[in-house]
Each structure stands twice: as C-alpha cells, then as structure tokens.
Amino acid sequence: MNVDQRLLRLARQPYADKHTQSIWMQIYDRLGEAVESGLLPEGSRLPGEDDLASMFGVTRVTLRRALSLLQHEGRLVSRKGVGVFVRSISVRYEVRETEAFNMALNGADSRMDALSLVRKPASADAAEALGLKSGEEVTEVRFIQHAQSTPYYYAVKEFPVSVMPEFARDYEKTGSILGAYAAAGIESYLRTETRITGDFATEEEADLLHISRQAPVLRSRSVNEDNTGRAIEYNRGCWPMLSVELVFNNKTPFA
Amino acid sequence: MNVDQRLLRLARQPYADKHTQSIWMQIYDRLGEAVESGLLPEGSRLPGEDDLASMFGVTRVTLRRALSLLQHEGRLVSRKGVGVFVRSISVRYEVRETEAFNMALNGADSRMDALSLVRKPASADAAEALGLKSGEEVTEVRFIQHAQSTPYYYAVKEFPVSVMPEFARDYEKTGSILGAYAAAGIESYLRTETRITGDFATEEEADLLHISRQAPVLRSRSVNEDNTGRAIEYNRGCWPMLSVELVFNNKTPFA
DNA sequence: TAGTGGTCTAGACCACTCG
DNA sequence: GAGTGGTCTAGACCACTAA
Structure with missing residues (x-):
C-alpha cells in the first residue's frame, strides 16, 4: 500500500x-x-x-x-x-550555552557555513553590548548551520576590528572562530551574558532556515569576553522554535 | 475624535x-x-x-x-x-535567571499567587531531574504571576517531601518559597541547570495566561540544589513568548 | 502550458455570552 | 433575544514554478 x-x-x-x-x-x-x-x-x-x-x-x-x-x-x-x-522537527537539538561554539549534536554531519564576511561599522546593538565607540568597525560574519542537510541555526557575529584586526585572514586560514581567536592571542574567553527571547522569523530568516514567515523562532543575543574582560564578540542567533533546546548550567551559588 | x-x-x-x-x-x-x-x-x-x-x-x-x-x-x-x-505585549519583562525567584520587574505591583498546593508522587520529569526514587512524594505548588493585572508566568514547582517535610506549613507561615527553604534549614541554594524550549500553549496554560490556544510560549525547566548538592526543587514554567526576555549571566571562564 | 499555492468574496449556520 | 466569535462552503482569480 x-x-x-x-x-x-x-x-x-x-x-x-x-x-x-x-x-x-x-x-x-x-x-x-x-x-x-x-x-x-x-x-x-x-x-x-x-x-x-x-x-x-x-x-x-x-x-x-x-x-x-x-x-x-x-x-x-x-x-x-x-x-x-x-520540515523535520523530529529532533530537538540540545545546545549547551556553556560550550559556546561547540554545539552538542547527535549526528556528525553538522556544518557551520559562513554566508558572508564583511568589515563595517558595528550595529547599534553590538556597539552597545560591546561598549564600542560610535562608528567603530567590526568584522561581521553571517553563519548558517545545518544538520542532516536541514538548516537549523542562523547567526550574525560581530568581532571588533580593534581587537582582532586580521579576523578575516585568520578565519580563512584556520577555518574556525576559535582559530581566529587564537591567532589574535586570545586563548580563553567567557560567554558573559546570554539573552533569550522568542519572536517570529523575518523574511530573510524564514528563507535561510526553510520555515514559513511568521513561524516562531528562539533568539539569542550574547557577548563573549576574553580573560582580561575585553569584549571580543557579539552574537545574534536564531533557531526555529521547535528545533532546539537550550541548556544553561550554573556553578555560582547564590548568597 | x-x-x-x-x-x-x-x-x-x-x-x-x-x-x-x-x-x-x-x-x-x-x-x-x-x-x-x-x-x-x-x-x-x-x-x-x-x-x-x-x-x-x-x-x-x-x-x-x-x-x-x-x-x-x-x-x-x-x-x-x-x-x-x-493583550499587552508592550512590556517585555526581563527575567534574570541568576536571581532565581526574584524576577526583575519594572513595576511594583507584581504578585506571585499559589493556585494549588498538594502532596503527591513526583512527576516522571521531576523524579528524573531530582534523582528521586519511583513513587517518592513531593509537594507540588502551582503558581501564577501577574504584572499590571496581566498574567505572564505560570509555573509548577515540585519540592521533595524528604527534603522539606513541612513545606506546606512553612510556606503558609512565611508566604514565600525562600522562607520555606530557610525554615527547612536551607540558607543558600544553586540553580544548577535551566533548559529553555519554545512550544505552544496547552489549553490550561492558554486559559491561565490569557492567550489563545496555539499561541507560542517559552518554557523553562530548572533544578535547584542546596549547598550540599542535594536537589531541592524542580520547576517548570512558561511565559507568553513575546512577554519575556531571559537573561543568563556567566562567571565561569572556559578552558 | 499545466499545476501549484495564495488570496478574496458572499453567504450561511452554529455555540457562546450577557442582559 | 441580540450580538459575538467560530466554522464551513462553492467558486473565482492571481502569481509563481517547472517541464
């Protein structure tokens, strides 16, 4: 049948x-x-x-x-x-925020593809979060992440040029953000703040993530600092709402 | 006009x-x-x-x-x-997960009302998260939180009877969860894990939160431990998706 | 060119709420 | 009983896509 x-x-x-x-x-x-x-x-x-x-x-x-x-x-x-x-929602990917970039995926065929990489003035959002001067430049990279050939994460990252002047070259050479960090002398970093909201997909996001416009998404906005407390990255990401579970772990006891 | x-x-x-x-x-x-x-x-x-x-x-x-x-x-x-x-979505409440219970609200007229308080076997979810034996009892409390007379948060909390045998009495007496903690000899605690997902409101949630069925919500599932590492609370909460921004802060540097 | 999804109409009947 | 939102129909025209 x-x-x-x-x-x-x-x-x-x-x-x-x-x-x-x-x-x-x-x-x-x-x-x-x-x-x-x-x-x-x-x-x-x-x-x-x-x-x-x-x-x-x-x-x-x-x-x-x-x-x-x-x-x-x-x-x-x-x-x-x-x-x-x-559209598959059979899997709900677990994303451990403490692992920052290395998202825990069940399958092995996960790709993080850069869609674009440009140097430009920081967005208003990023400038505020990173504490940049007005008009200060960043390297903006747009990423899309697939699993099982389905896109499920779209992110826009901004890296201050003042911190990583050769980000483009370093990223090209090492093929990873952590590699570019290292090349700029940043060996350890801290995701200091993550803000989560729910929203609806914009037209661009809907296209990239293969969902309908008006489909709900989870948004994350976060800041990374190096071990001297210098802000080194601002990240805006979004997932189709039903495709992800965000996991936050905490080691700091309350008073 | x-x-x-x-x-x-x-x-x-x-x-x-x-x-x-x-x-x-x-x-x-x-x-x-x-x-x-x-x-x-x-x-x-x-x-x-x-x-x-x-x-x-x-x-x-x-x-x-x-x-x-x-x-x-x-x-x-x-x-x-x-x-x-x-339904107002003009405000997006900031909920700082590190403050656990004391959600940062702009206005002062925020109320957290207990809808029910019963003693019963732990839910499957809670039993797993808290590491309870099968059939072990908890005190289950359902809360609804309002701001400006609009409900915006609904939570079901489970407290193991083995840890806080007199939770009902202590909560009644002190009027707060932290008070009940203290009465049970718990002076400090740790929200060890928070898991965030997106979903759609159930019929009960839609009623309580004054939203339509099929309206998207943010869900949070979290575990609290006392300073000896004993699990003392399992919390499941949900907000109308557009009403909240969740803020996570992190102080632990990565390797 | 044929088939697809996207939009819109005009009208109908229903259950629910409240005075 | 009057007004409300919820459901459903039968038919029409359109833009988009692919062969």
Missing part, C-alpha cells in the same frame, strides 16, 4: 462530532500524526491542496486552515507554485 | 498594490500599529468583526486572517460571544 493510499485511509476516517472539535482541527491532528509517524517523511511533498481537500472531504479553505497552522508551527513549509513539504 | 473614528480613518487608508502585499497582511500591520501606538489600549475591546470588516472594506473571512495571526502571536485574545481584546 503506497503513501497516497494510506493517507487517503487516514483522511477518510469519520470525523468526531463537529461541535466537539472542529473539522480543520481534526485534519490538523491527523496530518500532524502522519508527519510524526513517518507516513509523511521529512522533506517529502504532500499531495496538492485540491487533492487533499477532496481526500478529507472538505473545501480547500477548510483544509488550508489545518495546513496553515502546521506551517506556522514550522512543521510544514510551502513553496508557491511547487508544493507543501514536511 | 474618539477611538472608533480614528480607527475608521486608519482602516480607510487606501491599500497598497494587492500584489505587493496582501490585503489581510496590510490589515494585520495596521491593527498591530494601532495596538502599539496605544490607539487600542491594553485590555480594550475591538469593534465586532462585522464592523471591522466593513470598516476595512473586506469580507469577514479576510479580516479574520489578520485577527487570527495577531491572536497566534499572543497580541490579541478573543472570547467567544464577548469580543476581541488587546
């Missing part, structure tokens, strides 16, 4: 009393289960909306309410003119 | 090209601005959907797409048979 047939059987199950739970909610539940059970595997394309609507015995409008919620949750992604696809 | 008139003027502004941005998105933007600008104050009721639809010159269905997104974001709340209301 192929996927379409099994999906059809799922769709054709009788609905519970409409007044108990709305039809579109029941469709939402069934499609969600289909994704979680693996009937609709990660990355696979759903039948067209007209087909789905007739399978579930409803109008396209009603069907779309179910799809729409699944998209807002970041579980499905639609591409205009192409189709609706399953 | 009253609110309805000013809202009408906002609604009657010509729409940008439909192909640039959809009508419902433009309505969404305008209503969002109306909330942020204070034209629609916190807690106020919007005109009925029929009225709004005719004000904006669209069908109720189209208008509802705008309202629906604002509700998913936790900025509006609807009450069936009553109306649609503005």
Whole structure:
C-alpha cells in the first residue's frame, strides 16, 4: 500500500462530532500524526491542496486552515507554485550555552557555513553590548548551520576590528572562530551574558532556515569576553522554535 | 475624535498594490500599529468583526486572517460571544535567571499567587531531574504571576517531601518559597541547570495566561540544589513568548 | 502550458455570552 | 433575544514554478 493510499485511509476516517472539535482541527491532528509517524517523511511533498481537500472531504479553505497552522508551527513549509513539504522537527537539538561554539549534536554531519564576511561599522546593538565607540568597525560574519542537510541555526557575529584586526585572514586560514581567536592571542574567553527571547522569523530568516514567515523562532543575543574582560564578540542567533533546546548550567551559588 | 473614528480613518487608508502585499497582511500591520501606538489600549475591546470588516472594506473571512495571526502571536485574545481584546505585549519583562525567584520587574505591583498546593508522587520529569526514587512524594505548588493585572508566568514547582517535610506549613507561615527553604534549614541554594524550549500553549496554560490556544510560549525547566548538592526543587514554567526576555549571566571562564 | 499555492468574496449556520 | 466569535462552503482569480 503506497503513501497516497494510506493517507487517503487516514483522511477518510469519520470525523468526531463537529461541535466537539472542529473539522480543520481534526485534519490538523491527523496530518500532524502522519508527519510524526513517518507516513509523511521529512522533506517529502504532500499531495496538492485540491487533492487533499477532496481526500478529507472538505473545501480547500477548510483544509488550508489545518495546513496553515502546521506551517506556522514550522512543521510544514510551502513553496508557491511547487508544493507543501514536511520540515523535520523530529529532533530537538540540545545546545549547551556553556560550550559556546561547540554545539552538542547527535549526528556528525553538522556544518557551520559562513554566508558572508564583511568589515563595517558595528550595529547599534553590538556597539552597545560591546561598549564600542560610535562608528567603530567590526568584522561581521553571517553563519548558517545545518544538520542532516536541514538548516537549523542562523547567526550574525560581530568581532571588533580593534581587537582582532586580521579576523578575516585568520578565519580563512584556520577555518574556525576559535582559530581566529587564537591567532589574535586570545586563548580563553567567557560567554558573559546570554539573552533569550522568542519572536517570529523575518523574511530573510524564514528563507535561510526553510520555515514559513511568521513561524516562531528562539533568539539569542550574547557577548563573549576574553580573560582580561575585553569584549571580543557579539552574537545574534536564531533557531526555529521547535528545533532546539537550550541548556544553561550554573556553578555560582547564590548568597 | 474618539477611538472608533480614528480607527475608521486608519482602516480607510487606501491599500497598497494587492500584489505587493496582501490585503489581510496590510490589515494585520495596521491593527498591530494601532495596538502599539496605544490607539487600542491594553485590555480594550475591538469593534465586532462585522464592523471591522466593513470598516476595512473586506469580507469577514479576510479580516479574520489578520485577527487570527495577531491572536497566534499572543497580541490579541478573543472570547467567544464577548469580543476581541488587546493583550499587552508592550512590556517585555526581563527575567534574570541568576536571581532565581526574584524576577526583575519594572513595576511594583507584581504578585506571585499559589493556585494549588498538594502532596503527591513526583512527576516522571521531576523524579528524573531530582534523582528521586519511583513513587517518592513531593509537594507540588502551582503558581501564577501577574504584572499590571496581566498574567505572564505560570509555573509548577515540585519540592521533595524528604527534603522539606513541612513545606506546606512553612510556606503558609512565611508566604514565600525562600522562607520555606530557610525554615527547612536551607540558607543558600544553586540553580544548577535551566533548559529553555519554545512550544505552544496547552489549553490550561492558554486559559491561565490569557492567550489563545496555539499561541507560542517559552518554557523553562530548572533544578535547584542546596549547598550540599542535594536537589531541592524542580520547576517548570512558561511565559507568553513575546512577554519575556531571559537573561543568563556567566562567571565561569572556559578552558 | 499545466499545476501549484495564495488570496478574496458572499453567504450561511452554529455555540457562546450577557442582559 | 441580540450580538459575538467560530466554522464551513462553492467558486473565482492571481502569481509563481517547472517541464
């Protein structure tokens, strides 16, 4: 029995009393289960909306309410003119903030790719957090991180030029941020503050992370200092909300 | 000029090209601005959907797409048979995780109310996090926190009976958790681990926090230990996603 | 060019809330 | 009973994508 047939059987199950739970909610539940059970595997394309609507015995409008919620949750992604696809949220990556850059990933095929690297005046946010003078320059690097060929983290980092004047060269040579730190004479550092908020994806983030616009994300803004207390990095990152669990450990007892 | 008139003027502004941005998105933007600008104050009721639809010159269905997104974001709340209301997200509360219980609030009228206090076997989650034996009992306390008479934090705390056998009495007497700690001989403690995730509100959470079901929330799960390393509390909390900023500070340098 | 998802309409019925 | 938000339909037109 192929996927379409099994999906059809799922769709054709009788609905519970409409007044108990709305039809579109029941469709939402069934499609969600289909994704979680693996009937609709990660990355696979759903039948067209007209087909789905007739399978579930409803109008396209009603069907779309179910799809729409699944998209807002970041579980499905639609591409205009192409189709609706399953976005994996089966894994929830654990990110240990104390490990700073080395995010703990289950799989080994994790890549952190630099999208761009430019020298420019610090953003207002970074200038304040790093205590920079107005107009002071930074090296800004945009990163995207994948796991199992799904993007799940997007970050913009700013490194003061005054601290690491040759960041671009050093990063190029060593291929890692820690390498660039070391090349600038920074052997140890401290992530002094991390601020976490929830928000909705911007258009750029939605594109890069393969989620819908308006899908919720977790944002992190953090500052790194070297062991002399000098601010060396400002980082803004975001994850699709359901894709990550942030873990903070603490060793400092309270009074 | 009253609110309805000013809202009408906002609604009657010509729409940008439909192909640039959809009508419902433009309505969404305008209503969002109306909330942020204070034209629609916190807690106020919007005109009925029929009225709004005719004000904006669209069908109720189209208008509802705008309202629906604002509700998913936790900025509006609807009450069936009553109306649609503005939920304040103008403030984003800063919660310093290192201060554990004493959340930094701008205003002074913050209350932490206990909803229930019962003795029962530890939840599976808590038992694992606290290292309890199967079936071991805890005192479970459910809290809701308000600021400016808006609920913005809901927490379920579990305290092992083996550590604080008289928690209920001590909490009653002192009126605070720290008081109950002290009464049990715990003078200092350590929030050893905090795990942050994003999720969607359950029905109970949506009710208590005055947000829509399916509105995103930030969840925190944390463990407190006393200065001998004994686990004394397991806490599960959640905030409406847009209402909070979590701040973590770190004093431990990396290797 | 055919198929896809995105938008919008006009109208209907319902359950819920409150006076 | 009057007004509210919640649901659903049947049909239409559009822009985008890929073959």
